Amino acid sequence: MSSIVIVGAQWGDEGKGKIVDVLTERADWVVRFQGGNNAGHTIVVDGVKTALSLLPSGILRPHVKCLLGAGVVMNPTVLLSEIDRVRAAGAEINPGRLVIDRDAHLVLDYHILVDKARELARGASKIGTTGRGIGPAYEDRSQRSGIRCADLLTPHRMRERVRAHVEEKNKLLKYVLESKAHVDFDQLWTQLEREAEILAPFVGNGSRLIFDALRRGEKVIFEGAQGVLLDQVHGTYPFVTSSSTIAGSATIGVGVGPKMIDSVLGIAKAYCTRVGEGPFPTEMLGELGDEVRQKGREFGTVTGRARRCGWFDVVAMKRAIRTSGIDSVILTKLDVLSGLPTLKLCTGYTRGDELVDDLPPSSEDYEGLEATYLEVPGWSEDISSVRTWDALPKTVHAFVETLTNLLECPVSFISVGPGREATIPVAPPQVVREFLA
Ligand code: GDP
Ligand code: IMO
Ligand code: MG
Numbered sequence: 001m002s003s004i005v006i007v008g009a010q011w012g013d014e015g016k017g018k019i020v021d022v023l024t025e026r027a028d029w030v031v032r033f034q035g036g037n038n039a040g041h042t043i044v045v046d047g048v049k050t051a052l053s054l055l056p057s058g059i060l061r062p063h064v065k066c067l068l069g070a071g072v073v074m075n076p077t078v079l080l081s082e083i084d085r086v087r088a089a090g091a092e093i094n095p096g097r098l099v100i101d102r103d104a105h106l107v108l109d110y111h112i113l114v115d116k117a118r119e120l121a122r123g124a125s126k127i128g129t130t131g132r133g134i135g136p137a138y139e140d141r142s143q144r145s146g147i148r149c150a151d152l153l154t155p156h157r158m159r160e161r162v163r164a165h166v167e168e169k170n171k172l173l174k175y176v177l178e179s180k181a182h183v184d185f186d187q188l189w190t191q192l193e194r195e196a197e198i199l200a201p202f203v204g205n206g207s208r209l210i211f212d213a214l215r216r217g218e219k220v221i222f223e224g225a226q227g228v229l230l231d232q233v234h235g236t237y238p239f240v241t242s243s244s245t246i247a248g249s250a251t252i253g254v255g256v257g258p259k260m261i262d263s264v265l266g267i268a269k270a271y272c273t274r275v276g277e278g279p280f281p282t283e284m285l286g287e288l289g290d291e292v293r294q295k296g297r298e299f300g301t302v303t304g305r306a307r308r309c310g311w312f313d314v315v316a317m318k319r320a321i322r323t324s325g326i327d328s329v330i331l332t333k334l335d336v337l338s339g340l341p342t343l344k345l346c347t348g349y350t351r352g353d354e355l356v357d358d359l360p361p362s363s364e365d366y367e368g369l370e371a372t373y374l375e376v377p378g379w380s381e382d383i384s385s386v387r388t389w390d391a392l393p394k395t396v397h398a399f400v401e402t403l404t405n406l407l408e409c410p411v412s413f414i415s416v417g418p419g420r421e422a423t424i425p426v427a428p429p430q431v432v433r434e435f436l437a
Pocket of ligand 3: 039042301
């Protein structure tokens, strides 16, 4: 049995897609366990870029089987167009290697309209969601009325439930959210019936498949979406996503027990980014933020929105390490920092005379909060073509070692470019070495 959970340890877009793809060379399964097509995971193979929103990041490795676990919310229209796009790029996708858990919930058009209308109604206090209907789909799941992938197998049984949803959401849009948006049931239903027919062969029992696979000794990667600081409970609430993004969510979102997880890897950029609204104590405003955004190409994979950039936040990352039980960290995008004479690492916050040693609970608590930094020397060399630890400048060694000490967590790999080959082992733990053997 061998299983690794990979989570984003910041606010998303840490490079999870790239790292999952790198670590799947010998994996048997890659499993998404939460989120939906609010995620955008980029993989670059031989210079060719593939963006994935729903398909797990093992899909480009022909020997890997992929599961969309029960904790995922799945938009059938988006999944089908993603399957077409990735097939056109040469990947074989069939029910033998892609399974969608029967208990995963569907994201339908009315969820998207409600998501967007709710954001508009929030005005200045909007969350800055991706507008993909993710929150409203999880709301339906929580209030126990959602439509699930199992329903794709028996469309006649879900027809009246979908109609009831459409009627309810149209009332919500019109009378509560004061929106002109409206869903046409007949149109939605015609499309959904067609999609159900195509997707039905992919629907399966994910929990059983992964339990059996692990028992047989197969290697499974549980791929998180978003980042721990966007966790619905442990993140910077209310500026969070609507699912649980911490590592423990892998067991809930797939339906296997916590003792089946061997290791948790946390992916973090060598700096921080965040998309949408919400507190960001180390945000770089002005020219420096623009420079890092341009160099790091920090524009959303899903929405194209400019990502806010900031210095590495050790305090926030320690929260991620704690809440997810991260065993080792993979640091990405170190190449982007080349040329900055001094780098800053946030080691604490102050509010007036008060020392603050964790992310505060409420957005109001961030008023007057200031980050305290440790400044370390940067490096001027372009490190994007370096392939070994020894060949990196001493200042990069010192940066990684300082972070290891501050985080009290080992760094297992670093990444210096978007491609598979730009990944340098530092100190991979035993489980990961065995996983790659
Ligand atoms: P994810 O959501 O965590 O999978 O990350 P995204 O794919 O949304 O964003 C990460 C971006 O950084 C993508 O464009 C990757 O191709 C790119 N990337 C990943 N690792 C590195 C790296 O080490 N250096 C550089 N320059 N780009 C990277
Ligand atoms: P990946 O998997 C970065 C953010 C949105 C918004 C908040 C809520 O690519 O790292 P939602 O649509 O989920 O209700 O939006 O969460 N967000 C992400 N930010 N990367 C992501 O995914 C994100 N998925 C959601 O920008 O602030
Ligand atoms: Mg992303």
